[in-house]
Amino acid sequence: MDASVKLGRIWGIPVGLHISWFLVFGLVTWSLASGYFLTEYPDLPKTAQWLLGGATSLLFFMSVLLHELGHSVVALRNKIPVRGITLFIFGGVAQIGKEPQTPGVEFRIAIAGPLTSLALAGLFGGLWLLDRAQPYLAAPSIWLARINLILGLFNLIPGFPLDGGRVLRAIIWKITANFYRATQIASYAGQAVAFGFIGLGLLTILRGNFFNGLWLAFIGWFLQNAAASSYAQVNLQRMLRDVTVAQVMSPECNQVPGNIPLDQLVEEKILTGGHRCFLVTEDGDRLRGMLTLRDVTAIPRANWSRVLAEQAMVPREKLILANPDMHILELLQTMDNAQVAQVPVVKADQIVGVISREHILHYIRILGEIGS
Numbered sequence: 606m607d608a609s610v611k612l613g614r615i616w617g618i619p620v621g622l623h624i625s626w627f628l629v630f631g632l633v634t635w636s637l638a639s640g641y642f643l644t645e646y647p648d649l650p651k652t653a654q655w656l657l658g659g660a661t662s663l664l665f666f667m668s669v670l671l672h673e674l675g676h677s678v679v680a681l682r683n684k685i686p687v688r689g690i691t692l693f694i695f696g697g698v699a700q701i702g703k704e705p706q707t708p709g710v711e712f713r714i715a716i717a718g719p720l721t722s723l724a725l726a727g728l729f730g731g732l733w734l735l736d737r738a739q740p741y742l743a744a745p746s747i748w749l750a751r752i753n754l755i756l757g758l759f760n761l762i763p764g765f766p767l768d769g770g771r772v773l774r775a776i777i778w779k780i781t782a783n784f785y786r787a788t789q790i791a792s793y794a795g796q797a798v799a800f801g802f803i804g805l806g807l808l809t810i811l812r813g814n815f816f817n818g819l820w821l822a823f824i825g826w827f828l829q830n831a832a833a834s835s836y837a838q839v840n841l842q843r844m845l846r847d848v849t850v851a852q853v854m855s856p857e858c859n860q861v862p863g864n865i866p867l868d869q870l871v872e873e874k875i876l877t878g879g880h881r882c883f884l885v886t887e888d889g890d891r892l893r894g895m896l897t898l899r900d901v902t903a904i905p906r907a908n909w910s911r912v913l914a915e916q917a918m919v920p921r922e923k924l925i926l927a928n929p930d931m932h933i934l935e936l937l938q939t940m941d942n943a944q945v946a947q948v949p950v951v952k953a954d955q956i957v958g959v960i961s962r963e964h965i966l967h968y969i970r971i972l973g974e975i976g977s
């Protein structure tokens with residue numbers, strides 16, 4: 606989720622708004638102000654209808670945020686990192702840092718969101734019982750109760766990657782003791798649900814309700830994509846689960862001494878050799894740091910003759926290092942978190958190779974071609 610506005614952190618979790626959220630916030634406010642509240646409170650001035658619409662819409666999106674925080678707090682309690690929560694056009698998403706280790710943990714993380722929404726529905730329903738005599742509080746309260754109920758129930762639909770689909774996966778996982786099989790079945794269910802939404806949307810359009818039909822079909826299309834790509838991702842994990850760094854890395858890496866000036870490096874190694882990444886070493890194979898084309902170009906060209914490789918490199922202490930026996934998935938996760946494209950592979954303080962995203966992609970492509 607790029608292109609999002611950062612709001613701050615809750616329990617250390619960064620919370621942001623994707624640009625598409627502003628569109629859906631506008632739509633919900635508009636439909637409340639010029640539809641629901643217009644019917645409920647026809648005598649209310651226009652500005653007040655819009656203010657009430659905006660405030661109710663905000664409370665709705667806070668409810669969505671609480672739903673995601675529900676998932677997050679259970680994840681954090683089970684020592685699973687949460688990278689961030691983003692509100693976007695279809696609601697909210699909590700980016701859980703890794704797959705749960707057991708079906709029980711998966712079940713609890715998945716169910717926590719819908720349970721939060723159902724609890725909020727109860728809360729707003731209770732509020733409505735108290736304030737239903739108050740003209741300008743009754744309609745927002747009952748609307749928020751209803752929308753949270755819908756949110757809770759919708760997410761319980763058993764199609765992966767909806768929460769209900771994760772619950773289903775956890776149950777099948779528990780029964781079969783096979784995570785990949787469970788994901789496969791839950792993804793099929795997810796795709797079936799998605800096509801159901803698309804079909805229902807088309808039917809609604811044919812019946813003349815164009816906007817609602819389009820929205821249903823749009824949700825279906827989004828779910829279909831999400832189900833297919835979640836499955837592809839898990840399939841990839843299955844393919845790579847026994848693969849180690851040593852199988853994927855390149856044993857050849859360009860080593861340069863620390864005292865080579867950048868202009869000489871560019872002339873001899875980058876322009877003629879075509880290399881983009883160098884390990885700076887001393888005494889043969891002892892790693893001192895890594896230097897990429899990006900580090901070189903960060904320094905003004907006029908200074909290249911005066912700056913040495915060791916001055917421009919990222920020093921060893923700041924590098925992420927791999928060892929050859931590490932699992933490739935573990936390394937990919939680390940590289941993702943640190944946003945680095947290549948990593949030196951070191952064993953007993955000796956450089957044995959280098960591994961980059963390209964190496965991993967290449968390996969995956971070959972695996973796919975030979976039909977693993």
Ligand SMILES: [Zn+2]
Nearest residue numbers: 718719760768
């Ligand atoms: Zn959820």
